[in-house]
Amino acid sequence: MLTETILAHPAERLTEDQRRHYFAQGYVALAGAIPPAWTGRLRAATRELVEQSRQCASSDEMFELEAGHSASTPRLHRVYSPQDHHPAFWEFICSEEMTALAADVVGPDVKFHHAKLNLKSARGSRGFAWHQDIQAWPHTDYSPVTIGVYIDGCDADQGPLAMVRGSHHGKLYSMYDEDGGFAVRIAPDEMTWLEDGMVDAPTGPAGTAVLLGCRTIHGSLRNQSDRDRPLLLVVYSSADSFAYTASPIASPRLGEIVRGRPARFASFDTRRCELPPDWAREGYGSPWRRQRAAEHASVSK
Template sequence: MTPEDILQHNPNVVSQAQRKQYFQDGFLTIPDAIPAEWVERLRTLSEQFLDASRRFSVSDNVFDIGPNHSTETPHVRRLKALVDRHPDFWAFASDSPLTEIAADLLGPDVKFHSSKLNYKWPGGGEIVHWHQDITAWPHTNYSLVTLGVHLDDVGYEEGPLSCIPGSHNGELFVQRDEDYRWTGSISDNDMAGVDLDSAADMQGGPGTVTAIHCRTIHGSRANLTKRVRALPLFVFASADAFAWMPPPSPTSKTGEIVRGEAARFAHFDPRPCPVPPNWAIEGYNSIFAAQK
């Protein structure tokens, strides 16, 4: 769907002014969007999985294990395919205020794409370099959004997500090195033409939702605190957006309609999109592994 079409539908929880802001900037921070009970449930699940990771030492389809991981001190960079990890993650994605927000930004017919939980540990190990999400999972159009949920306070020190306003209307960069290997990040050369001074942090307390348009350039700095910063992320698409390459992190729910109805026609946006590796053949671990 186009932003104009989406704005014609009455919103559920996001105000019309916020929706316009989202389409203008390519991102939106929504404070107090998720009730405390949900935040607490997500936090508890996150802690349980971190604890369970102590028994593992190599990355698999559940955990992306970082280089300093041990039984005593877990260093998990990502819990993968959240909705397959616990039914409550799927309940949250498919029937909660989060799903309402997705519908407000994508239109009444919403398709679930993927989900993960990123951990940013104290120090610079999980710096996320500037990138655009859609080049990893291209679709026939660009009506996709990544929604993140703050489980705790996320301020400057915690390494919040940071976005370049208006970059969703600019070009899509090839996230590969000189040998055309996937890097998952935009090269310094390409970033030289981007106004980094305009970058805006997405800060906020527990229950804040961060919405990032799939074309928006974003990243996150080091965690300067002594605590891990956990960030569950959920990707949704308008029902009329169809993937044209295998997804990097498929889940059993990928492609399910969570609001409204399945599309009878695909919508095609003519703006070109670089072709990612074929993840079904090459496999995918996480953005942290790719950006190393």
């Protein structure tokens, strides 16, 4: 659904100011938007997944391990598709709290695309380079939104999501490096225009939500604190927006309508979007391995 049509529907959860901020700046942060009853359940479910990761010796399709992970000291960077590994996550993704937020920025009919749980363990080794998301999962329009929920809250030293204000109005950058690898990062020499004042990295208590548009340039620093930073990231779109490439993060839930009704017509925004590799054949693997490969390539040139 295109922005003008979305805005013709009244917002249910966001104030008009918050909704205006989302469409003007490409994101909006909502301190403590998700109630403690939910963050408590998500915290307990996260603990169960972390327990399971003790059996895991190297990163796989479910767990992205953080440096120093072992059976006695589990350290995780990410859990892929948490909704397929613990029912609390799917229930939350379909909940009124989440789908009403999504509906305010994608329109009344809401479709699920994929989710990930970025735990970013304490004293972690990785941030996330500046990038835009939509090139990894292009859709027929630019309605997709990622809703990030800080399950335990997030402070400045924990590597919060950082957004470049208004960058969704600008161009889509290439996510490929010089060697043709999909690096999930914008080449640093393309970002020389960036100044500190253009960046916002909102923090907040448990239940703080960040709604992030799919064209917005964002990234994050590594977690320098001694606390993990669990951030659940859920991607939704308008029901009439269709992904036209395989998803990098597969799930049997992909494409499920979680609010309202399925579409009868597709919505199109003809601004071009770079295509990712064929994830169905190549597999996505780890975005951090991709970014490291691109860094090494540019350092060694």
